[in-house]
Amino acid sequence: MKKIFALTGFLMIFTSFFSQLSAKENTPAPDTYEYDLTLTDISDVREPYISNDFMVFTAPVDSNSIGIAFDYEEFRTIHYFQLRKNYGYDGELTSSYYFYITPMPKKISRVCYRLIIDGLWTTDPxxxxxxxxxxxxxxLSYIDLPPSEVEITEKLANGLTxxxxxxxxxQxxxxxxxxxxxxxxxxxLKETSPGKYxxxxxxHPGTYYYSYFKGITPFLDETNPLRGYSNDGRIVSCIMIN
Structure with missing residues (x-):
């Protein structure tokens, strides 16, 4: 019996390892169409705005680095702007600016934030x-968001997540x-209505990383914009419970 139990345990460990490896190899590539479209639509430096369900922030190239931190992340994470350069048909530089694009958080009517310009925390000029x-x-600078009716992953008042x-x-x-x-x-998950699980x-309070799975294939929680990395380097969803 001990040999049978040991063999069964080995098979369970091997199956679990193979499932995680297969999940990593079969992770679907993220769809960047909406993001790319939003980036293409940026024409100049301006006040923050909403485009294709993304928040768009821009800044002139008059500093070495610009970061942004949000209240819904408790200002714990600094996201850095990227530099974009546009060139004409003759190859000459026509314009340049910093930008940061991020999905709108769900069920939040107002996003407050601060910029970090060359290491100094400030409002958005x-x-x-x-x-x-x-x-x-x-x-704090802020941007008001349009209402969202999509149900999202979140902590409930009863203590459950x-x-x-x-x-x-x-599925x-x-x-x-x-x-x-x-x-x-x-x-x-239970399918409570067509297409909603x-x-x-x-x-308990803490920071957790997770994925949804269909078969052995993991995929991200699209209702939650927070991301992180698993121990094997996969991009996964992240939720912070207070």
């Missing part, structure tokens, strides 16, 4: 919308992450 944070006693996936109807969608040691066979699970 191109945005006249400024409020004062009484708690931390500094000014609600995971939701919008996909083709009739078996599973959830795996750092809270399951990347075992995707513990939690399976949901599950509520208890999670």
């Amino acid at each position: 191109r945005n006249s919308n400024v409020i004062h944070d009484k708690k931390d006693n500094y000014a 609600h995971f939701v996936c919008h996909a083709e109807s009739g 078996k969608i599973r959830l795996g992450g750092s809270f399951t040691n990347w075992d995707s066979w513990i939690y399976e 949901e599950i509520d699970i208890p999670l």
Whole structure:
């Protein structure tokens, strides 16, 4: 019996390893069409705006580096602007600017942020919308977002964390992450309406990384713009529970 048990345990470990390896190899390439279209539409430096469900921020090239930090990330992460140069048909530089594009967070009506220009935290000089944070006693730039009716992954008032996936109807969608040691066979989402899959699970405060799985193929949570990396280097979804 001990030999049979040992062989069974080995097969389970091998199967788990093979599944994770296959998932990595079969991760679908991200669709960048909307992002590329939004980038192409940038014509000049201006106030922040919404385009194709992205927030777009621009800045002139009069500093060495520009970063941005958001309130919905508790200002913990600095995202750096990229430099874009445009050239004419003769190969001469026609314009250049810094830019940062990021998906709109869901179910948030206002995004507050600060810029970090050459290491100094400040408001956005191109945005006249400024409020004062009484708690931390500094000014914040903000951008108001259009309302969103799409249900998203989020922490609920009852202490549970609600995971939701919008996909083709009739699928078996599973959830795996750092809270399951990347075992995707513990939690399976329930299709509560055509194309909407949901599950509520208890999670203690902390930062977690996860993916949805269809078969052995992992894919990102499109309702959650936060991203991170798994231990094997895959891009995965991230959620911070307070």
